[in-house]
Amino acid sequence: MSDSRTGYEGYVTAAADPFDxxxxxxxxxxxxxxxxxWVPMRQYADTDEVDFAIVGTGAGxxxxxxxxxxxxxxxxxxxxxxxxxxLEDFASDETEQTKVFWMDDRLIDGDxxxxxxxxxxxxxxxxxxxxxxxxxxxxxxxxxxxxSQLGYAEDWPLDWREMWHYYDExxxxxxxxxxxxxxxxxxxxRYPYRPHELNAAALVLARGAEAMGTAWAACPLATVSAPRGxxxxxVHRGFCRIGCSTxxxxxxxTVWIPRALAAGAEIRDLAMVGRIxxxxxxxxxxxxxxxxxxxxxxxxxxxxxxxxxIETPRLLLLSESSRFPDGLANSSGLVGKYLMTQCNQSxxxxxxxxxxxxxxxxxxxxxxHWNYVDRHPTKDFDGYYLFYSQGPLPLEWLAVQxxxxxxxxxxxxxxxxxxxxxxxxxxxxxxLPYENNRVTLADETDQYxxxxxxxxxxxxxxxxxxxxxxxxxxxQHLRAAxxxxxxxxxxxxxxxxxxxxxxxxxxxxxxxxxxxxWDIPNLWICDGSVFPTVGGVNPSETIQAIACRTxxxxxxxxxxxxx
Amino acid sequence: xxxRSPHVMAATGPPSTPYGAGIGRRRGWWACAHHDExxxxxxxxxIGHDEEGPVRRLPQIGYFxxxxxxxxxxxxxxxxxxxxxxxxxxxxxxxxxxxxxxGVEHYRGCFENPAMYLPLASSxxxxxxxxxxxxxxxxxGHRLRDAIYALAGLTGVAGTGFHLxxxxxxxxxxxxxxxxxxxxxxxxxxxxxxxxxxxLSERLRRTPSNRPPRLLGFPxxxxxxxxxxxxxxxxxxxxxxxxxRGAFQNPAMVLPxxxxxxxxALLEATAAQDAxxxxxxxxxxxxxxxxxxxxxxxxxxxxxxxSRGMGGWRNWSQNVLNxxxxxxxxxxxGLALAGLAALWLLEGKQ
Ligand SMILES: Cc1cc2nc3c(=O)[nH]c(=O)nc-3n(C[C@H](O)[C@H](O)[C@H](O)COP(=O)(O)OP(=O)(O)OC[C@H]3O[C@@H](n4cnc5c(N)ncnc54)[C@H](O)[C@@H]3O)c2cc1C
Ligand code: SF4
Numbered sequence: 001m002s003d004s005r006t007g008y009e010g011y012v013t014a015a016a017d018p019f020d021x022x023x024x025x026x027x028x029x030x031x032x033x034x035x036x037x038w039v040p041m042r043q044y045a046d047t048d049e050v051d052f053a054i055v056g057t058g059a060g061x062x063x064x065x066x067x068x069x070x071x072x073x074x075x076x077x078x079x080x081x082x083x084x085x086x087l088e089d090f091a092s093d094e095t096e097q098t099k100v101f102w103m104d105d106r107l108i109d110g111d112x113x114x115x116x117x118x119x120x121x122x123x124x125x126x127x128x129x130x131x132x133x134x135x136x137x138x139x140x141x142x143x144x145x146x147x148s149q150l151g152y153a154e155d156w157p158l159d160w161r162e163m164w165h166y167y168d169e170x171x172x173x174x175x176x177x178x179x180x181x182x183x184x185x186x187x188x189x190r191y192p193y194r195p196h197e198l199n200a201a202a203l204v205l206a207r208g209a210e211a212m213g214t215a216w217a218a219c220p221l222a223t224v225s226a227p228r229g230x231x232x233x234x235v236h237r238g239f240c241r242i243g244c245s246t247x248x249x250x251x252x253x254t255v256w257i258p259r260a261l262a263a264g265a266e267i268r269d270l271a272m273v274g275r276i277x278x279x280x281x282x283x284x285x286x287x288x289x290x291x292x293x294x295x296x297x298x299x300x301x302x303x304x305x306x307x308x309x310i311e312t313p314r315l316l317l318l319s320e321s322s323r324f325p326d327g328l329a330n331s332s333g334l335v336g337k338y339l340m341t342q343c344n345q346s347x348x349x350x351x352x353x354x355x356x357x358x359x360x361x362x363x364x365x366x367x368x369h370w371n372y373v374d375r376h377p378t379k380d381f382d383g384y385y386l387f388y389s390q391g392p393l394p395l396e397w398l399a400v401q402x403x404x405x406x407x408x409x410x411x412x413x414x415x416x417x418x419x420x421x422x423x424x425x426x427x428x429x430x431x432l433p434y435e436n437n438r439v440t441l442a443d444e445t446d447q448y449x450x451x452x453x454x455x456x457x458x459x460x461x462x463x464x465x466x467x468x469x470x471x472x473x474x475x476q477h478l479r480a481a482x483x484x485x486x487x488x489x490x491x492x493x494x495x496x497x498x499x500x501x502x503x504x505x506x507x508x509x510x511x512x513x514x515x516x517x518w519d520i521p522n523l524w525i526c527d528g529s530v531f532p533t534v535g536g537v538n539p540s541e542t543i544q545a546i547a548c549r550t551x552x553x554x555x556x557x558x559x560x561x562x563x
Numbered sequence: 564x565x566x567r568s569p570h571v572m573a574a575t576g577p578p579s580t581p582y583g584a585g586i587g588r589r590r591g592w593w594a595c596a597h598h599d600e601x602x603x604x605x606x607x608x609x610i611g612h613d614e615e616g617p618v619r620r621l622p623q624i625g626y627f628x629x630x631x632x633x634x635x636x637x638x639x640x641x642x643x644x645x646x647x648x649x650x651x652x653x654x655x656x657x658x659x660x661x662x663x664x665x666g667v668e669h670y671r672g673c674f675e676n677p678a679m680y681l682p683l684a685s686s687x688x689x690x691x692x693x694x695x696x697x698x699x700x701x702x703x704g705h706r707l708r709d710a711i712y713a714l715a716g717l718t719g720v721a722g723t724g725f726h727l728x729x730x731x732x733x734x735x736x737x738x739x740x741x742x743x744x745x746x747x748x749x750x751x752x753x754x755x756x757x758x759x760x761x762x763l764s765e766r767l768r769r770t771p772s773n774r775p776p777r778l779l780g781f782p783x784x785x786x787x788x789x790x791x792x793x794x795x796x797x798x799x800x801x802x803x804x805x806x807x808r809g810a811f812q813n814p815a816m817v818l819p820x821x822x823x824x825x826x827x828a829l830l831e832a833t834a835a836q837d838a839x840x841x842x843x844x845x846x847x848x849x850x851x852x853x854x855x856x857x858x859x860x861x862x863x864x865x866x867x868x869x870s871r872g873m874g875g876w877r878n879w880s881q882n883v884l885n886x887x888x889x890x891x892x893x894x895x896x897g898l899a900l901a902g903l904a905a906l907w908l909l910e911g912k913q
Binding site: 175179180181192193194195197198203206207210218225226227228232233235246248 | 733734735739740743744807808809810812813868871872873874881885
């Protein structure tokens with residue numbers, strides 16, 4: 001990797017390679033808003049017993065680190081990934097930007113192995129939100145009680161009304177730009193920023209929805225439509241999914257991490273946690289982590305695991321000992337189980353007019369119609385889904401042609417020439433939790449000598465019916481919008497959830513509603529892995545809302561003197 | 564009436580301050596923009612000691628030939644003429660704002676429809692006519708200026724029609740998102756207002772010297788105050804919509820939706836009364852001055868706003884197009900000047 005990077009033209013800097021050595025050292029951390037600049041950072045010694053050691057700084061861990069530090073707790077948050085300054089480190093280049101993803105070896109199997117890497121997991125301070133596409137949605141209230149109200153899967157131990165409050169908090173923090181009237185779900189507070197201008201691809205969705213009689217809306221996005229602090233308004237160039245080089249995106253890296261640092265949290269980049277230590281009292285005592293070529297141990301009164309749905313169960317399983325032979329927090333035997341992804345199929349078509357769908361954030365308009373339909377003659381499945389407009393970058397589009405369609409040579413060239421006229425719809429669908437879809441440990445080891453995860457996944461018949469329904473609907477909407485030459489991209493998944501589910505029964509869940517492990521009271525899990533069900537919307541806003549709630553709960557428990 | 568004498572006194576000679584002594588003392592910052600005292604017109608007057616000094620120096624041929632009507636100057640007539648020329652200034656500021664703003668915006672829209680050149684042509688003409696009118700101290704109408712102003716008024720109305728059509732035909736129709744991002748619904752009206760101010764100026768100039776000025780059948784000051792108040796309210800609506808789109812992210816964005824509407828309300832209150840109290844007139848004048856100031860300050864704020872785009876002013880070619888419209892705020896100043904002209908007329912009446 002070269003050590004000279006070009007972000008926005010004009011910011012050509014010779015920044016030290018953030019992979020070479022940690023940046024957040026010596027009492028300072030990178031200032032994400034200024035090339036080459038730093039902000040002061042409080043630092044703790046490994047021997048300091050901090051209140052919280054947090055593993056992972058993504059949607060769950062980064063948010064929680066901020067909120068806990070703001071409440072006065074001492075916090076060290078460790079992330080295996082580097083600490084970026086987007087303005088100088090990010091290039092408008094798909095190949096270069098694979099650096100933001102978690103590309104370490106993982107084994108995948110099952111009937112429908114989940115493709116891992118660029119589509120679903122990040123490795124950076126800020127986690128997967130560094131390259132998420134900013135769709136910021138709330139759960140439908142009934143999904144918090146799927147079993148009791150909708151008759152399938154599991155209930156959450158959380159009340160939707162309480163979550164509504166935390167959604168407000170997250171949307172304010174991220175200055176979500178959304179429509180004035182959101183057509184679905186209960187009344188919500190006005191989005192802090194106005195919706196973005198729609199690109200042609202978004203208007204194709206709108207046209208289809210109007211022709212089909214379903215509602216559509218500008219998609220609520222965590223990228224600003226007007227200046228905010230040092231974030232410029234989004235320039236609609238569409239590189240969001242490989243990392244926003246302008247800082248318009250309101251990711252954990254640009255929102256919660258700077259706040260966390262200002263509140264006194266320490267962020268440790270390039271710090272891979274390999275094991276959580278426990279004592280005879282069956283409590284955790286700290287984390288073993290690898291940084292700058294050596295293994296070290298950070299003492300902590302509490303440990304929070306927030307590595308996302310693959311790395312979280314992996315770390316819990318890796319931390320097995322004679323006291324906890326099945327791994328930590330696993331008396332229920334459920335750690336790693338009930339892995340869920342969301343189906344992410346697309347339907348594509350050709351429009352007469354030029355669309356240039358890659359201009360702008362990929363998903364500028366949204367249709368949540370089928371998230372709010374419980375009964376319909378064509379609905380032969382449990383679960384829900386939405387679809388939105390999309391805008392793949394060139395290499396991504398090339399991969400669709402060579403992968404999903406198997407094109408090559410002259411046929412591929414001809415098809416690529418139509419790129420500017422292509423429009424598509426992409427679904428995010430609820431796949432149900434099954435015990436057999438799981439994360440276990442393989443025998444192979446990675447660069448740290450740690451056993452790598454094995455990810456086993458198979459669609460159920462219900463899942464397949466939901467996917468078929470979604471694709472049929474997307475095709476009908478696309479046709480109604482005037483698209484021709486329609487084809488389907490049948491196989492794609494994104495978002496990962498489950499594997500350390502929350503619940504109100506220690507035998508059927510790993511953590512309680514406060515994200516606290518049933519087995520070990522000073523061990524917490526706060527990320528996408530605590531989801532009992534995944535719903536039909538993108539998960540990051542819910543993860544951040546849970547983190548905000550967890551921080552409030554911890555403050556209250558601490559105030560009552562609970563440990 | 565206590566405040567009456569200074570005005571009358573001020574009106575007995577060539578005006579020493581634009582708005583009479585009482586109000587004029589508190590003005591100052593726009594003296595240059597005003598060209599009335601210390602500005603080019605006044606200086607020429609001092610040289611030539613002749614109301615028509617500058618006009619004489621203008622070519623009396625072609626499009627800019629003035630009508631030959633000349634009348635003897637009387638105090639009332641001075642005041643009416645002064646108001647008429649202030650309206651030319653107002654029309655000119657509005658036209659300049661539209662010229663620059665529609666130039667940038669329609670360039671951004673790639674002049675996709677040839678009709679998008681029209682507001683540029685019309686506002687350029689209106690600007691030229693306004694400059695001419697500002698310098699023209701003679702009474703009587705001017706047919707070409709009149710025609711140009713009428714054209715501006717009509718172009719603005721037609722533009723509004725186009726913009727409304729553009730909004731309505733989009734997916735989502737009359738929705739917030741289209742109001743935010745489709746052709747701006749209120750912008751063309753600024754051109755109409757420029758035309759209207761010029762048109763009223765021409766009517767004022769035609770006032771026979773022995774009669775109090777009237778506009779559209781009503782006393783001129785009150786008509787002008789009422790129309791300007793409505794124009795200010797509309798312009799506030801446009802600024803409000805766009806600042807709402809910007810989520811009022813900077814507290815200063817609240818200013819154009821607070822100061823001008825108060826000024827507009829006061830103007831309407833002034834217009835509604837046969838004899839508005841000195842207090843009301845003073846308050847209205849104060850708010851109008853603040854509005855005028857705000858129009859220029861807005862340019863500064865918008866220049867700063869452009870700097871907050873990605874790459875700042877180094878990336879001007881994109882940020883000027885996508886940032887806040889730099890030429891738009893002086894529209895407020897134009898209308899405030901018209902409002903002050905209305906007050907000026909009302910004071911004459913007192
Ligand atoms: C391409 C893409 C687009 C997406 N778009 C959207 C979207 O539009 N809307 C939406 O809501 N969601 C979206 N998501 C999903 C969203 O980003 C994730 O659901 C969310 O970030 C998960 O949060 P998390 O805290 O569980 O994990 P992450 O945000 O992934 O954070 C986990 C962090 O933990 C670190 N980590 C893991 N293990 C260890 C360890 N052992 N030691 C140290 N550090 C460790 C990782 O490096 C990582 O930084 C998208 C995801 C991807 C990949
Ligand atoms: S489109 Fe907007 S959010 Fe996406 S990368 Fe560009 S500036 Fe960032």
